Amino acid sequence: MVRAVSTQPGGIAGVFDRAADTYDRVGVPWFAPIAQGLVEELDVQPGERVLDVGCGRGAALVPLARATGPGGHALGVDLSPRMVERTAADVADLPWVQVRVGDASAPELPPASYDVVASCLVLFFLPDPQAATRAWTELLVAGGRLGATTFGPQDDRWKRVDDLFTPFLPPQMQDARTSGRRGPFASDEGVEELLRSAGLEDVRTARRTVRATFADPQQWLDFSWSHGQRAMWEAVPQEQHDDVRDQAFALLDGWDDLSFEQDVRHTLGRRPEGHQPSENA
Numbered sequence: 415m416v417r418a419v420s421t422q423p424g425g426i427a428g429v430f431d432r433a434a435d436t437y438d439r440v441g442v443p444w445f446a447p448i449a450q451g452l453v454e455e456l457d458v459q460p461g462e463r464v465l466d467v468g469c470g471r472g473a474a475l476v477p478l479a480r481a482t483g484p485g486g487h488a489l490g491v492d493l494s495p496r497m498v499e500r501t502a503a504d505v506a507d508l509p510w511v512q513v514r515v516g517d518a519s520a521p522e523l524p525p526a527s528y529d530v531v532a533s534c535l536v537l538f539f540l541p542d543p544q545a546a547t548r549a550w551t552e553l554l555v556a557g558g559r560l561g562a563t564t565f566g567p568q569d570d571r572w573k574r575v576d577d578l579f580t581p582f583l584p585p586q587m588q589d590a591r592t593s594g595r596r597g598p599f600a601s602d603e604g605v606e607e608l609l610r611s612a613g614l615e616d617v618r619t620a621r622r623t624v625r626a627t628f629a630d631p632q633q634w635l636d637f638s639w640s641h642g643q644r645a646m647w648e649a650v651p652q653e654q655h656d657d658v659r660d661q662a663f664a665l666l667d668g669w670d671d672l673s674f675e676q677d678v679r680h681t682l683g684r685r686p687e688g689h690q691p692s693e694n695a
């Protein structure tokens with residue numbers, strides 16, 4: 415599980431602080447198309463109040479904000495101060511959007527104050543995804559919608575590249591890519607159950623596929639440093655970085671097609687009208 419990035423300097427916020435400047439900006443459309451799928455599934459209407467927990471560089475926040483428009487309100491929260499700083503600058507021309515530092519595990523926001531809570535590729539970083547889902551549910555008005563995006567299974571061929579990092583990863587980082595074979599993120603049903611046991615109803619999964627394409631191995635390398643995979647690089651001793659990179663390039667140089675398809679899972683639910691606040695929220 416990626417919560418293991420807490421072994422890195424500054425924990426997970428440190429990893430994303432260091433990634434923030436190039437996150438989703440290395441010429442490989444990836445987080446934006448993934449988040450776009452979530453935004454479409456949430457079907458945000460003009461005037462709605464929207465919260466994006468773990469907003470990163472705004473891949474979901476910006477289209478959510480455009481959907482709600484100036485008559486609504488959009489708030490992005492992220493643990494990484496650098497992500498927040500960069501995203502706040504990016505949305506400066508959208509005055510109905512705010513971005514602030516905060517913990518998705520325990521957002522300090524008034525209950526029942528959002529029509530929509532979105533969280534794209536964040537839930538698997540949290541120490542207690544169940545408690546977080548419950549806390550997000552409490553932030554929804556009756557009838558409000560929650561959408562959480564996670565990954566489906568990984569492409570087998572590209573797993574060989576990730577496997578180059580395995581010898582360096584502490585046990586708790588072995589499944590850093592977050593889907594895994596056990597736990598709630600191993601299946602659609604596992605994530606659906608997280609939402610159901612938080613008190614949501616009409617829970618469903620929308621599956622989409624997103625393709626990443628690299629112009630050359632160097633672009634893959636830049637990409638790998640620009641997001642959560644950075645934690646895997648940072649687990650490799652500095653003096654062995656060139657060796658791991660060379661092994662990766664040797665694999666990639668042998669492939670005609672430097673692209674992969676990723677299954678993306680958007681799990682959606684609605685807060686029932688008669689929902690009782692959770693004692694643990």
Ligand SMILES: C[S@@+](CC[C@H](N)C(=O)[O-])C[C@H]1O[C@@H](n2cnc3c(N)ncnc32)[C@H](O)[C@@H]1O
Pocket residue numbers: 426427430445446449467468469470471472473474491492493494497516517518519533534535536539540641642
């Ligand atoms: C893979 S990125 C996803 C960012 C964005 N939602 C997107 O789709 O591009 C994960 C984000 O979650 C943030 N994050 C991780 N743990 C968090 C926490 N406990 N509270 C708030 N944000 C967190 C990271 O800083 C990072 O920006």
